Amino acid sequence: MFLIDRRQMLALAAWSVAATKAWAQAPMHPQERELYEAAKREGEVTWYSGQYSAEPAELAGRAFSERYPGVRCNVVRTTSQVAFQRLSQDARAGVGQCDVFSSTNGGHYIQLKRQNRLLQFRPVNADGLLPILRTPDPDNYFQSSFLGIYLMGHNTRLVSEADAPKSWTDILDPKWKDKLAVGHPGYSGAIGLWALQMRTMYGPDYLVRFERNKPHVGRSSVDPVTMMTAGERSVGVAVPSATMLTAMSRGNPLKLIYPAEGVLAALSPSAIPRNAPHPNAAKLFMEFTTGPGLSTAVRMLFNESIRPDVPPPEGARPLDEVTMLAPSLEEAERGVPEVRETWRELFGV
Amino acid sequence: MSEGATALPAAPALPAAPALRPSRFRRLEPVMLLWVALIATLLVLVAAPLLKMLVISFEMQETGEFTFQNYLTAYGRARYLEALRNSLLLGLLSATISTVIAVPMAWAVSRTDMPGKGFTWAVVLAAFVMPPYLGAIGWILLAGPNSGWINVVWRAVTGAQDPLVNIYTFGGMAFVIALHSFPLVFIFVKSALDLISSVMEDAANILGGGTWVTMRRVTLPLVWPSILGGFILIFLETIALFGTPAIIGIPARINVVTTQLWQFFEDPVRVEVAAAFAIPLLLITVALIAVQKLMLNRKGFVSQTGKGGERREVKLGPWRWVLFGWCVTVGLLSVGKPLVVLLQASFAKAWGRGFSLDNLTLRNYRFLLFEHDQAPQAVWNTVWFSAASATMASLLALLVAYIVVRRLMRFADALGFLAMAPFVIPGIVLAIGFYAAYAGPPLSLYGSALLLILAFTARFLPIAYASSQAAIRAVHPEMEEAARILGAGRLHAIRKVTAPLLKTSLLGGWLVVFIVASRELSAAVFLVGPRTRTMSVLLYDLTEQGNFEVVSAFGGILLFITMVIVGIGMKLVGRDFMLRRE
Numbered sequence: 001m002f003l004i005d006r007r008q009m010l011a012l013a014a015w016s017v018a019a020t021k022a023w024a025q026a027p028m029h030p031q032e033r034e035l036y037e038a039a040k041r042e043g044e045v046t047w048y049s050g051q052y053s054a055e056p057a058e059l060a061g062r063a064f065s066e067r068y069p070g071v072r073c074n075v076v077r078t079t080s081q082v083a084f085q086r087l088s089q090d091a092r093a094g095v096g097q098c099d100v101f102s103s104t105n106g107g108h109y110i111q112l113k114r115q116n117r118l119l120q121f122r123p124v125n126a127d128g129l130l131p132i133l134r135t136p137d138p139d140n141y142f143q144s145s146f147l148g149i150y151l152m153g154h155n156t157r158l159v160s161e162a163d164a165p166k167s168w169t170d171i172l173d174p175k176w177k178d179k180l181a182v183g184h185p186g187y188s189g190a191i192g193l194w195a196l197q198m199r200t201m202y203g204p205d206y207l208v209r210f211e212r213n214k215p216h217v218g219r220s221s222v223d224p225v226t227m228m229t230a231g232e233r234s235v236g237v238a239v240p241s242a243t244m245l246t247a248m249s250r251g252n253p254l255k256l257i258y259p260a261e262g263v264l265a266a267l268s269p270s271a272i273p274r275n276a277p278h279p280n281a282a283k284l285f286m287e288f289t290t291g292p293g294l295s296t297a298v299r300m301l302f303n304e305s306i307r308p309d310v311p312p313p314e315g316a317r318p319l320d321e322v323t324m325l326a327p328s329l330e331e332a333e334r335g336v337p338e339v340r341e342t343w344r345e346l347f348g349v
Numbered sequence: 350m351s352e353g354a355t356a357l358p359a360a361p362a363l364p365a366a367p368a369l370r371p372s373r374f375r376r377l378e379p380v381m382l383l384w385v386a387l388i389a390t391l392l393v394l395v396a397a398p399l400l401k402m403l404v405i406s407f408e409m410q411e412t413g414e415f416t417f418q419n420y421l422t423a424y425g426r427a428r429y430l431e432a433l434r435n436s437l438l439l440g441l442l443s444a445t446i447s448t449v450i451a452v453p454m455a456w457a458v459s460r461t462d463m464p465g466k467g468f469t470w471a472v473v474l475a476a477f478v479m480p481p482y483l484g485a486i487g488w489i490l491l492a493g494p495n496s497g498w499i500n501v502v503w504r505a506v507t508g509a510q511d512p513l514v515n516i517y518t519f520g521g522m523a524f525v526i527a528l529h530s531f532p533l534v535f536i537f538v539k540s541a542l543d544l545i546s547s548v549m550e551d552a553a554n555i556l557g558g559g560t561w562v563t564m565r566r567v568t569l570p571l572v573w574p575s576i577l578g579g580f581i582l583i584f585l586e587t588i589a590l591f592g593t594p595a596i597i598g599i600p601a602r603i604n605v606v607t608t609q610l611w612q613f614f615e616d617p618v619r620v621e622v623a624a625a626f627a628i629p630l631l632l633i634t635v636a637l638i639a640v641q642k643l644m645l646n647r648k649g650f651v652s653q654t655g656k657g658g659e660r661r662e663v664k665l666g667p668w669r670w671v672l673f674g675w676c677v678t679v680g681l682l683s684v685g686k687p688l689v690v691l692l693q694a695s696f697a698k699a700w701g702r703g704f705s706l707d708n709l710t711l712r713n714y715r716f717l718l719f720e721h722d723q724a725p726q727a728v729w730n731t732v733w734f735s736a737a738s739a740t741m742a743s744l745l746a747l748l749v750a751y752i753v754v755r756r757l758m759r760f761a762d763a764l765g766f767l768a769m770a771p772f773v774i775p776g777i778v779l780a781i782g783f784y785a786a787y788a789g790p791p792l793s794l795y796g797s798a799l800l801l802i803l804a805f806t807a808r809f810l811p812i813a814y815a816s817s818q819a820a821i822r823a824v825h826p827e828m829e830e831a832a833r834i835l836g837a838g839r840l841h842a843i844r845k846v847t848a849p850l851l852k853t854s855l856l857g858g859w860l861v862v863f864i865v866a867s868r869e870l871s872a873a874v875f876l877v878g879p880r881t882r883t884m885s886v887l888l889y890d891l892t893e894q895g896n897f898e899v900v901s902a903f904g905g906i907l908l909f910i911t912m913v914i915v916g917i918g919m920k921l922v923g924r925d926f927m928l929r930r931e
Binding site: 048073090094184218219222224247250 | 615894
């Protein structure tokens with residue numbers, strides 16, 4: 001587990017200049033142009049993604065196809081664990097179908113790298129990422145593509161702000177029985193990270209007590225947002241800030257809760273599998289995700305920008321004002337499958 | 350097989366053959382080659398995947414050494430056994446509820462003067478056409494404990510705190526499954542009831558039995574085989590169902606065999622363990638079919654005699670309205686209510702906000718049709734995979750049925766057996782077999798359209814076969830014989846004489862396969878690749894996020910396509926084409 005230095009983040013915020021528009025038609029740098037020419041011959045790129053939810057993922061896919069006409073992006077959006085499962089099924093069958101693999105569970109990349117299943121590549125644009133995201137892997141087998149903030153939320157009609165839980169331990173109080181909603185670590189990578197983080201901070205007892213409050217268990221970390229807007233449950237646990245803000249912008253009675261201990265931050269990479277059928281398009285896509293293109297697209301649906309030159313989304317608390325909690329990639333590789341198993345024993349599914 | 354094998358090498362020596370061995374030459378009709386080709390196709394489609402699955406269930410991953418370890422892993426944990434127990438209970442409960450729903454409806458439509466029979470037919474058809482996972486989503490919107498419409502209304506009317514119904518329970522799940530499976534029992538029982546002449550009921554009446562006693566003691570026992578057949582079929586369908594248990598079972602915390610099989614496909618993919626876990630499912634199926642045979646063999650259920658006999662409708666008096674009320678209720682629960690809430694959600698910004706003008710939007714449809722990368726592709730995939738597999742299944746079924754019914758070959762029955770075998774193989778088991786046999790080398794079909802089309806063809810071959818068989822039986826061979834006397838070859842006669850006569854029923858079979866293939870999920874979910882996602886799989890992926898507005902809109906598109914096909918079917922083949930039991 002590591003905490004991101006506040007001073008570091010402050011410096012970043014100061015850096016942040018609104019150069020977004022300038023980028024949209026920005027000329028391609030030489031490596032990008034070269035990759036584009038090669039990618040055009042391949043014609044498409046297949047993106048297995050569990051990082052951004054369906055809408056922003058489609059938005060990003062379209063932004064890619066628009067910047068690079070002639071290279072189609074096939075967006076295969078599922079939860080991260082399911083994306084990894086599909087990748088594993090491909091590998092087991094010996095069939096390469098995925099060009100870029102994006103999971104919220106960073107542990108996947110440690111495993112894939114160790115099994116020698118990734119292609120080494122460093123996009124030029126990676127140098128322009130937020131400093132904490134610049135080099136997730138010194139050997140360049142994977143590159144940052146996502147910064148997800150997972151916190152709590154409540155339906156303001158069912159729970160007033162004063163009564164709402166304030167910290168990750170508040171929700172263990174029996175008064176929240178039958179009122180909580182959460183995703184599933186067997187599907188959502190972020191929920192796996194969250195459960196692991198809670199275990200690290202509060203011990204294995206945390207999940208046991210959490211289970212006693214009978215949370216509604218969906219699959220994606222996004223699912224509780226729907227449960228809250230529908231009024232099925234009043235408090236969402238470990239929900240992504242982006243989906244919350246999107247739902248709020250559409251007039252739903254929701255509010256974000258920044259837990260006192262800090263938010264769960266998924267600093268997640270993407271990688272190119274060694275057997276990617278369109279390696280050049282995949283590399284071009286990595287230039288796109290690390291470049292301003294991805295950040296500019298996804299911030300429209302309230303996802304965090306991963307570059308200092310693209311401003312953060314509106315309505316979210318600036319990153320330098322929040323404490324970010326996150327297991328390391330190595331911890332995630334070992335720990336997430338463990339908590340997933342614990343979870344299944346506890347919850348029965 | 351041996352005949353085919355020996356005949357083949359003889360082919361080059363043809364010119365000399367006629368004089369020497371006329372009898373041998375006569376057997377070398379094209380139909381022989383066809384027979385060999387058919388056997389090969391059926392082996393590829395049905396036998397090889399199952400065999401491969403059986404083999405790998407005894408293999409160590411990577412090394413391929415013989416081992417029992419997979420079975421120990423698959424059955425070594427309480428949670429996995431619990432899944433098996435849950436599946437069996439779920440199957441029993443769903444089949445029971447379906448029978449309770451369907452038998453009175455079938456009796457009412459077949460033997461009484463209940464009004465609204467056309468309406469009841471429509472209900473059964475609609476419940477059959479609606480994919481079970483869409484029904485499940487509809488019922489989440491209806492019976493979510495806090496937000497479901499039924500509970501919202503219930504609380505508003507009675508002021509109660511507790512919900513009236515809760516979909517996230519074992520009973521709730523079984524009920525939703527039953528609401529979309531009961532048509533099978535209905536079709537089975539009704540077609541059996543149609544054959545019973547009123548003479549038997551009259552005899553009971555004369556001996557003093559009233560309407561109810563007669564129904565209970567005479568009529569229903571006569572159709573017992575059909576009730577049992579429907580019950581077993583629904584039990585099998587339920588334990589093989591993937592969508593509903595994933596959508597309702599996870600929040601309800603009920604793990605079943607299919608969701609557990611899915612977990613074995615998590616990294617590291619343990620196909621071997623999945624196969625070991627699935628084999629008992631197959632054994633249960635075989636055992637059930639055996640039990641059914643045993644139970645029915647002992648008694649006589651002859652209701653058709655050569656003496657004819659008339660059929661009169663039983664006069665129910667005011668009770669006919671009670672039965673009609675029952676049919677209306679079933680219609681509301683299985684089709685009416687879920688459809689209304691799904692449509693509402695599909696046009697809503699947030700479905701929880703209800704029916705108001707400012708909540709209306711086309712955004713969900715726009716997102717799917719114009720902004721979603723894969724949705725239009727998935728629609729197209731679904732249509733053409735379904736059409737291709739319906740065509741393949743119909744063609745195969747026609748040829749096999751022809752050979753079997755006309756007894757053209759000595760081992761014709763083997764063909765028939767293979768064609769019917771998938772009937773008793775749960776879809777998810779077939780998918781694992783296909784994954785094991787064809788996903789990897791040497792064929793490496795994983796993610797290809799061909800793999801899905803082959804799997805759908807195999808899965809629904811029995812439907813096509815049953816309808817072809819019945820149709821061919823109805824055509825007397827004398828018409829073909831006339832053509833053959835006039836010099837036409839066998840295949841020519843089939844093409845010019847038999848096939849045109851069968852056109853309508855073949856089309857009916859084709860359409861039914863198309864419809865069931867277009868909503869298939871439990872096999873597809875294990876076999877799709879990024880370019881071959883079908884609507885059902887995409888819909889399943891969309892439900893992950895609980896975004897019911899978009900999910901409902903996609904469901905709306907799927908239903909629209911199905912309705913168009915059903916409409917075409919009714920126009921071309923007749924109103925009851927889906928529900929005819931042949």
